[in-house]
Amino acid sequence: MPAWVIVGLIAIVFALIATWAARRLLDRRIGEIRAIILSVLVFLLSAPVALWMLQRSGVLDDDFAVAVEGVIALAFLALTLGWMFAIVVAVVMAVEFLWPTRGFRNPVTAFREALRRRDRARRYAQIVAIGSRHGLGLYQRHRRGDGDDLPTALVAALNQAGVTFVKLGQALSTREDVLPPEFVRALSTLQMDSTAIPWAEAQAAIVAELGRPLDDVFETVDERPLAAASVAQVHAATLLTGEAVVVKIQRPRARAQVTTDLDILERLATDAERRMEWARAYGLRALVVEFARALREELDYRVEAANTELLRGAIARSSDAKLLVPQVYPQFTTSRMLVLERVEGTPFSRLLPGDLDPERAVAIADNVVDSVFEQIAVRGVFHADLHPGNLVLREDDSVALVDFGAIGVIERSMRHLLVPFLIAILNEDDIAATDVVLLLCAPERGTSADRAALQHDIGVVLTRIHNDTGDENVFRALIDVLRGHRLAMPPSLLLVFRTLASLEGSLRRLQPDYDMVGHALQRAPHTARLMNSPRDLLLSAQSNGALLVEQLRRLPRRMENIGRSLEDGSFVVQLRRFSNPTERSWLDGLLGQVTVTTIGIALLLMGILLAVANGGPELTAEVAVSPFLGSIVALGGFLLLLRSLRRALRLRGDVAEGDAPEGEA
Structure with a gap:
């Protein structure tokens, strides 16, 4: 039999045994094919070195014949193969660390992920191009030195980037506790107006959602949209039964773009948390995940229909309902189409100062404020996007609400703190206001609240508001105080304040100098009586x-x-810490890993000392017992250290995969 065949068979047998042992020692998830290939390569590369070492040790002569007793020769051969095996384990672990094993993937799944990667790459290029056009590149801003118009440029870029980024900007505009005021003001101007899609495309989308021809449901449908936005457009229609309705149909490609954008945002947030401390401190990925969940719900018009009915029920329970919520037609509503009762009237966005008599305008505004505050403080359910386009003035001076993609829900325990907070503001009671603030807000991680300084700053704000004849908003001023003291306000309460700020701007379309905050504070005792019947x-x-x-x-x-x-x-x-079986298991594993590492280091050092000592009876003409035993002990310590290092790397990889978004782990 040729020598190369014998060497090949020995290499294959060694590779199979080494692969089995390496996967047992390190991790069964290591790929078999990769381990076999690496074992063969290590054997072929190290075999000449091993033969040379056996010659230098006196086990083999110059003609590669055995020069010592058979038992000693087998012992040296076993030790040599053991170190070759250790080298295989080290190489496999190094390659595994640089290029982790991934199982065979479903071809369909791999193809879909390839398409998603292509879509992400295209979208990345579009976003970068949009940012560059608006001067948002770091080099451009450094070169131009025009940082003062950064908020304006950011808003323009977000508007052009599409629905996801417009919604992201609108969500950020509610975080007055985090962003500077100039950014909040700029982001608050984001609108969703867009060019309408052709009627043929809109008609096809409506028919697809209905599952039948238009004539089977509608008597007429106006081809010209009442409004068009990045996500949907609205058409006036009449049902066969005679009811006047509006049809809100989602743009066919809106959901695909949002899906790609949300995938990009989640990946960027995950990467930011891995690399930057501020992202981990703010929980950036959790914020993006929550934003993505809310946006996906907003794209499902069945959720909006449920929101509409929820708000209708809350308003119906009011003692003196002054707001109107249109009726939903659930039989024609799908995830991409919503059919609602048509509201006739004039949106606040089309009203100009002076269009209404001042007394009439104030009366309408007072009724809206009373109803909204009752929804917030008493019912706990309120419309969370009260910009001028979502308030419609009817001929009988009642006001209808439209667009229920975003509603707020505030729990009863927080509502019971909100009303005393308003009464404390009304009475200029800085002590009570500070007490409520500390109950509502928590200091940022690693900080503590200075009660005396906080009370002083709140007292200054209340005194200034009560003596100022201007139109300063007390809620914005208090949020500035909380930001200065690094107090985190609950998101639901921030949404309340943001909603009230939007409502104030809408009501000033009716009367430019309308004092919404003053009227709301005056009505606070009445609201408290409604809550505490x-x-x-x-x-x-x-x-x-x-x-x-x-x-x-x-x-x-x-x-x-x-x-x-x-x-x-x-x-x-019983201590709470380590009382959980998972925590105890983690602690046991940590102690075991420390023990294995300590023993491995001790064995490795002992083996080196024995090898250096070079004492004891001679096994061969060149090697004594002490170096031979030292090599065996060092081999055991080296394998233990490799196993300990592999467990540490696997733990780090598991943590990283747990933080990775779905599809990337």
Whole structure:
């Protein structure tokens, strides 16, 4: 049999054994084919070196014949193969670290991901080009030195980038506790107006959602849209039963673009959290995930239909409802199409100062403020996007709301703090206002609130507001104070303040000098009475009383159990930390890894010392017992260190994969 065939067979056998042992030692997830190829390469490259070492050790003579007893020769051969195996393990682990193993992927899934990567690359190029055109490149801004118009340039770029980035800018405009005022003001101007798609395309989309011809549902549909935005456009229509409705149809390509944009944003946020401390401190990926969830819900018009009905129900429960919510036609509503009752009237956005008599304008505005504050403070459900285009003035001076893609929900416990906060502002009570603020807001991580300084700053704001005849908004001023003291306000409360700020701008379309905050504060005691009706107080007292009675009933038994445990010596205090099995498992693994690493280092050092000592009986003419044993001990320590290092790298990889967005892990 030729020598090369024998060498090849030995290499294959060695590769199979080394692969099996390496996967057992390191991780079964390591690819078999890769490990076999690397084992063969290591064997072929190290075999000449191994033969040379056996010659230098006196095990083989110059003709590669065995020069010592068979047992000693087998021992040296086993030691040599052991070190070759250790080299295989080290090489496999190094390659695995640089190029992790990935399983065979479904061809369909791989093709879809390739298409998504192509779409992301195109979208990246578009976004970069848009930013460059508006001068948002770092080099351009440094060269031009015009940082003062950065908010304006940012708004223009977001408007051109499409629906996802417009929505992102609108969401950021509500974070007055994070962004500077000039950015908040600029982002608040973002609008979604867009060129209408042709009627043929809109008609095809409506027919596709209906699943039947238009004539089977509508008597007429106006081909000219009432409004057009980046996501959808609205057409006036009449049902066969005679009801006047509007049809809100989503643009056919809007959802695909939003999906690509959200994928890009989630990946950028994940990468930012890995690289930048501020992104981890703010929880950037969690914020982007929440934004993506809200935007996907907004693209599902069934969610908007549910929001509409929720707000209709809340307004119907009001004692004196002054707002109108259009009716939804659920039988014609799908995820991409919404059919609503048509609201006749004039949007606030089309009103100019002086169009209405001042007394009439103030009366309408007062009614809107009363209703909105009742929805926020009493019902806990409110329209969260009250810009002028979403408020429609009807002929009977009632006001209708439209576009329910965003509604706010504020829990009862926070509502019970909101009204005392308003009353404290009305009474210029800085102590009570500070108490409520500290109950509502939490300091940023690693900071603590200076109560005295906070109370002073809040008192200054309240005094200035009560003595100023200007139109300064108390909510914006208080948010500036909270930002200065690094207090994080709950998102739901920020949404309330943002909604009120939008409402104030809308109501000044009716009357330019209308004081919404002043009227709202004057109505705060009335709102408090609505929240604390005799029935509500009775039910609260009843539930709290029942809870107290149940706790008192259980108290003697608990005291008896504690006393019995103390008496028989079985009283145990359980610490919360490491009480969970997962935490204990993590701690056990950490201690085990430390132990293995320590033993591996000790064995490696001991092996080196034995090899240097060069003492004891001679096994061959060149090697004594001490170096031979040292090589064996060092081999064991080296393998233990490789295993410990592999576990550490695997743990880091698992953490990174857990933070990665779906499809990237």
